[in-house]
Amino acid sequence: MSDVKQASLNRNIRSQKMPWKVYMRRYWTLYLLLILPLAFFLVFRYTPMSYILLAFKKNNILLPPWQVPWAKNNGFEWFIKAFQDRNFIAALRNTIFLNLLDLLIGTPMPIIMALILNELAFPKYKRVTQTVLYLPHFLSWVIISSISLRLFATNDGMINKLMGTSIPFLGTENNWRAMYIVLGIWKECGWNTIIYLAALTGISPELYEAAEVDGASRLQKIWHITLPGIRSTIIVLLIMNLGHILGSEFDRPFTLSNPLVVGASKTISIFVYERGIQGSQFSLSTAVGLFQSVVCVIFLLLSNSLAKKFGERGIW
């Protein structure tokens, strides 16, 4: 009886007035649960942040970074070197170029696909279509690249054989860029419809009924009801993608690349891998990674405030 009373009393006054001892006796298990995750974040996420110091130090990972002497030019030696490096500039350009193409061509595709799925009148058929469209999302880039080599090879590729041509789909830089985008769309277009379809279910059916009474055509309904209904989702996702403009995937360009197109396929992530992990230039590649992370954060903040300026909720 007194237990119940005590509990309800605690509930009412919440924790502010609960003394530490009572609070901990009741809730210590919550902290027990958090021990392992917090240890994980401190060791595997925050400890590496202290190694960022290496970007301003001489290239030496045998000593802890705070004991290594500073690099030249007040520690900015590696940043200066990176921006004088033609390969880095090329990697930067490739990263931005591929991401921009992805943004411009890759963003509208799932919207279009979601609109098409939304118009599909047969529920069972729609479900099957969705399942099939989600399939490529579950394939890794290694798999996709090995399939694409079979399909798009210049002389013995399936596509060239069917069309009776010998187009080097993956063999010239521009073609490779196009294939990079196309394969990206192939992989993620279906998956990305999920979020638009969810937004579409929020549109009131009464709007469509009213439009039908007024004699609106299918396209008119899409244009005047459906698209405005998912406008905020589109803007938020577009802006979030804009925030990742300097972010770079590794698997996708790395596995799709081949010796003929390195001029187009070498992105910052690959540059860091080759210089840092393969070439042991740790300071230089840490500096490049830091530059990338910082620009990413800045872009994210900018795009978030941009989203708010558009009157959207933003992402946090």
Place this chain on the structure above:
Amino acid sequence: MSTVNNAASLPNKKLHDGMIKSRKTRVGDLVIAFVCLVAMLICLLPMVHVLACSLSSADALVRNDVFLWPKGWNLEAYKTVMTTEKYVRSLGWTAVLTVVCTLLSLFLTICTAYPLIYPNLRGGKVINFIILFTMYFSAGTIPSYILLNNIHFLNTPWALIVPNCISVFNVIIMRSFFYGVPDSLREAAEIDGAGPIRVLFRVYLPLSLPVIATLALFYAVGRWNGFSDALMYLKKSESEKYWPIQLLLYNVIKNSTQTSEQVAQEGFFNNGVSKTIQMATVMFATVPILIVYPWLQRYFVTGVTIGAVKG
């Protein structure tokens, strides 16, 4: 006379209009259904082609006349893969790794997300910040690599298990789902004298099976398809026995691709391991996922939506 005619034709006209309209929409529906069919074929045909190649004879593939139906039907490629120690070990190891990582990740994700939903968790704001901050700013590839080097995780299985065992994104999905459980349920259990752990097991977990299934799928797919961590962290030749299937496949295919001049002249993919075996390996590396994901579709659709809204 004419008034009668008009009166008679009016309802008819309406009926007629209605028929035209419904026929129009029906044509439109068929067009849309056709577009969806094309989209489905684009997604499916490459996989069908791979399947056909893996079931064909090596000769047919060299002659390059396999399209969607196998030529010279046989299961040799599958038998070869199943009897080559390298492939069997890698597939088995990847399966074990995937199960272990998925269980560990789910456990840790629940441990992270559950305390955060307590409104009176002291220090909750700080903990929340510590966790969310890592989603927006990461140290980068090289600092993580140096850490793993310093704690001697490189070239060991730990490098594949631990560094990515909690995804903040998935924590957010989990937390949002927990938020959806009415507070009154938790408070009722607390009045009955249940501590947080018992509330977790009695109230939250039984209600959260959909989101657990979703995250299990996300984690399992992530590990099964994981490639770059293995490539970066398992460099030494003695760690080759820990290569997951994706890295093995990548190396098999890369080694079969020739130098750039030959590539230019002959296209890719000509030498080395027979193409049928490569295609059979691709099948082995994809089929487990392709069998599982359709059953979880209802759940992951919800999961993705939650993640996108709250993330």
